Structures are given as C-alpha cells and as structure tokens.
Amino acid sequence: MISYVSTRGGVLPQPFDEAVLQGFAQDGGLFVPETIPTLSMDQLAELSRMDYPDLAAAILSLFIDPSVIPETDLARLAADSFSSFDQGRVVELVPLNGDSDLRVMELFHGPTLSFKDIAMGFLIRTMDYLLQKRGDRVSIVLATTGDTGPAAAHAAANRLAIDCWPLYPKGMITREQELQMTTLSAGNIHPVAVENCPDGGDDLDLVVAALFADPQVKARLRLSSVNSINWCRVMVQAIHYFYGYFRACDTLGDPVVFSVPSGAFGNLFAGYLAKSMGLPVTGFVCANNVNNALSTALSTGVFEKRPLRRTVSSAIDIVVPYNFWRFLYFLGGSDPEKINDWMTRFQTDGRVRVAEQMNLAVQQGFSAVTVSDADTLATIRQAFTADRPYLLDPHGAVAVAAAREAASRYPAHTRMVCLATAHPAKFPDIITRALNTPDLPAPAVHPSLEQMRTRRRHVWICDREDLAPALIRAMEKHTP
Numbered sequence: 001m002i003s004y005v006s007t008r009g010g011v012l013p014q015p016f017d018e019a020v021l022q023g024f025a026q027d028g029g030l031f032v033p034e035t036i037p038t039l040s041m042d043q044l045a046e047l048s049r050m051d052y053p054d055l056a057a058a059i060l061s062l063f064i065d066p067s068v069i070p071e072t073d074l075a076r077l078a079a080d081s082f083s084s085f086d087q088g089r090v091v092e093l094v095p096l097n098g099d100s101d102l103r104v105m106e107l108f109h110g111p112t113l114s115f116k117d118i119a120m121g122f123l124i125r126t127m128d129y130l131l132q133k134r135g136d137r138v139s140i141v142l143a144t145t146g147d148t149g150p151a152a153a154h155a156a157a158n159r160l161a162i163d164c165w166p167l168y169p170k171g172m173i174t175r176e177q178e179l180q181m182t183t184l185s186a187g188n189i190h191p192v193a194v195e196n197c198p199d200g201g202d203d204l205d206l207v208v209a210a211l212f213a214d215p216q217v218k219a220r221l222r223l224s225s226v227n228s229i230n231w232c233r234v235m236v237q238a239i240h241y242f243y244g245y246f247r248a249c250d251t252l253g254d255p256v257v258f259s260v261p262s263g264a265f266g267n268l269f270a271g272y273l274a275k276s277m278g279l280p281v282t283g284f285v286c287a288n289n290v291n292n293a294l295s296t297a298l299s300t301g302v303f304e305k306r307p308l309r310r311t312v313s314s315a316i317d318i319v320v321p322y323n324f325w326r327f328l329y330f331l332g333g334s335d336p337e338k339i340n341d342w343m344t345r346f347q348t349d350g351r352v353r354v355a356e357q358m359n360l361a362v363q364q365g366f367s368a369v370t371v372s373d374a375d376t377l378a379t380i381r382q383a384f385t386a387d388r389p390y391l392l393d394p395h396g397a398v399a400v401a402a403a404r405e406a407a408s409r410y411p412a413h414t415r416m417v418c419l420a421t422a423h424p425a426k427f428p429d430i431i432t433r434a435l436n437t438p439d440l441p442a443p444a445v446h447p448s449l450e451q452m453r454t455r456r457r458h459v460w461i462c463d464r465e466d467l468a469p470a471l472i473r474a475m476e477k478h479t480p
C-alpha cells in the first residue's frame, strides 16, 4: 500500500484518496509519500517511447495504489484530463530563435492557457471520481495569483460532487485571468474578488489557511483544497519533466537543465521529485522575479519572508513559497521534527537558516537567478524581434532570462529547457509594453479569450477583513 505522511509528522500514514481529499494535513504540514518510487534506466527507456496520457498513467500508478483507483480507471482519468488540450498537445518543445541548446517547453495548451491546466484537470476529475464513489461532495476554496483559479474553475465546472470558490486579489491579476473565472456558466463555480490585499495572493493564503485550521468549519463545510499544497498537483507536474527530458535529449543520460519560473515552488519541487525518481536531469534553475525568497535561500542559506513587490510576472509574485517545506523535508532526511522546528521559527521570526540543505541542493544541480522586470521585458522584445520570432509570456521570459544567465554554470552544450508556463495572450498589457507598440501581435491573441470578453460575468466582491465570515455564510447557503 502506498501511504502518505505529513511533513510535520503529526498524522498517521494516509492512503492516496485521503491525502488528496484532505489537501492540507491536519497537523498543518504537507502530505508527501512515505518513500519516493525510483525507476531504472530500462524503465525510463520504456517510458520515453510513450505518448503523454500513457506516460502520465504509468507514472501516476507508482503513487496511487490500485485498491484506491484501479489501473483501468486511472488510465481513463489521465486520458480524459488531457483530452481538453488544444489538438491533444499537452507539452511541446520548440527551439528558441533557432538556438539548439535553448528550448522552450510550452505548457500552456490547456483550456485556460496556463500550465496549471495540466495538473488541475487530473486532480479535479480524480476528486470528483473519489467523492462520487463515496457518495460525498466538497467545497474547494483556493487563493489564486491568477492562473490556479481559472484552471480549477474550468476543471470543476458542472462536476457533480464539487463546488469551487476561487479567491483572487482584486486588481492584481489580469483582466483575461479574471474573465476566465467569472464568465463560466456553471452553478457550482463562485469566484470572489477580494479587495484590500497588500500582500496579494499571500493575504488570501492566510485566510484560506485559517479556515482550514478550524476543524469544525472544515468538517461542516466539507472544505477541500486544490492549491499546490495538494500532493496530487505536484505529482502530476512531475510528468512534464519526464516528457520534456525525453524530448530534449538525444540519448538517455544527456545533460539537460530545466529553468523554472517559480512562485510557490510547486512546479520546481515536481522537477526535484522527477529527479529523485531517477530521471537523469543535470539540474534546475530556480527563476524568480524580485520576489526572490527561493533564490535568496539557495544563494545565502537563509529562507526569509520579505514584503511583496508587484512585477510584470505577476503569477510568481509570491512571498512564502509553501512547497519549499516539502523540498526541505526531503533534503533534511525526511525528518518531521526539523520541519516542525523550522516552520515554528519561520512563523515567529519570518526567517530560518537552512544553509546545509541549500548546499545539498546546489550539489544536486540547483542554481538560482533573480530576473528584474527590465530583463523580463527585454527578453520578450529580443525573442520577438529575432530572425525567427517567438512570443514569450512574462513568466516564460523570466525562465529564458534566468537560463541564459545560468547556462555558464553547467557543462557546455547542456540543453537548457525553459518552462513557458502561460500563453502570452493572458498578459496583453505586458506584451504591448515589452514590444513598445499599442497593437497586439497575432500570437498574443487567443480566440478563447476573445469569446469571453462579451459574456455575462458573475463574481462576489468582498473586503479581506470580512472574507472569512462572508465566505462561511455564502458556503452554508450554497452547499447542499
């Protein structure tokens, strides 16, 4: 039986369905598998020949016991999750401006044009499947910096066992991201625009965490979470590293580095998971904007909370990257006492010293780069005005700028794979600013967004101070 434990060690080992449906572990820790499964080179060679849905089912079966989800159901859930992607393209690798060592890994071909669709589609279908089997239902509450909310809302629309409450900091996400949440005609989707959030998504994370920390509220409202604290998201995101590695290398074992625009560290932790499973990745570049708690921790050994700064890569404007605790858990020898101690000190002092673990990360090929807004905009402009133009979104641009800076730290001719986590059409204002033109170029327009502009919107508006009681009241009314 594959079991899940909490990084804080305060809950009994749980089966996959409990870890997924609970989201947060009850002791305030994050669920992780008791052991990480590993793959031999022969097994990797076999996986490298699979298409995306089959690869996904093969990897997921290592983490999900067949007594919880039988293999045929798992394969169906995986295939169904990726069926809504544009022409079946889940992940595509393209050389950037003809540079064969630099590839862009496009992860934005899902229904809401961001990489969040990849894991959210599977997670929500799986929750719905497990809940229907139990005759149960849940209310998903999630804070979003712009992409998680739309992906969750789309995946959850009209599912029988789920209500979905995406919360977003009003005025701090793009209009396109807002439209993706507010124009769905599904009675089980309830977007909430929250005013007065100086720390953006982090302010909302605090409200959500407080709701989940109250066992009575959590049980009465059947609360569940699909933020990247949910193990299932991390696990599904590991798949694109396998797929990307297999497509980027000529021979299994070739040096490949992934450059990952990082906010809450879920995507990058998923890369670390893939490497821990035996994928021969050379390393990872943690690509941050100036909200660079992760890069700072990797370069100084101090993990520290600093005030939020708004940037052009808004989806990674995050000050507390909570998946970092999972990373520290494994780097610290799976010792929950250490995590407890660090989390407690972080809560009181806003900082914690983890130099030993960061040295280990560097030995495993991690490096960190902070990218300024000026560099992000220049990277978009440069890539689009090159001989073979390519339009990056601001987050993909952060990854490319970081990869270029970090390339010299790795062996010559290492393939640098830059994760393009969103479609540029989601950030039209930044694109026009970067290209210094009032007109959007064709690659920055997407038909799905154009159709939303004229649809009826429905959204709740609430001040952050009133959010917790208002949400509770609204959920009580809406939850059957």
Ligand SMILES: Cc1ncc(COP(=O)(O)O)c(C=O)c1O
Pocket (backbone or CB within 6 Å): 114, 115, 145, 146, 147, 148, 228, 261, 262, 263, 264, 265, 266, 267, 268, 315, 316, 395, 421, 422
């Ligand atoms: C477009 C985009 N890129 C990158 C990220 C960062 O991913 P993570 O929070 O898993 O580090 C996010 C989400 O937060 C995102 O929406």
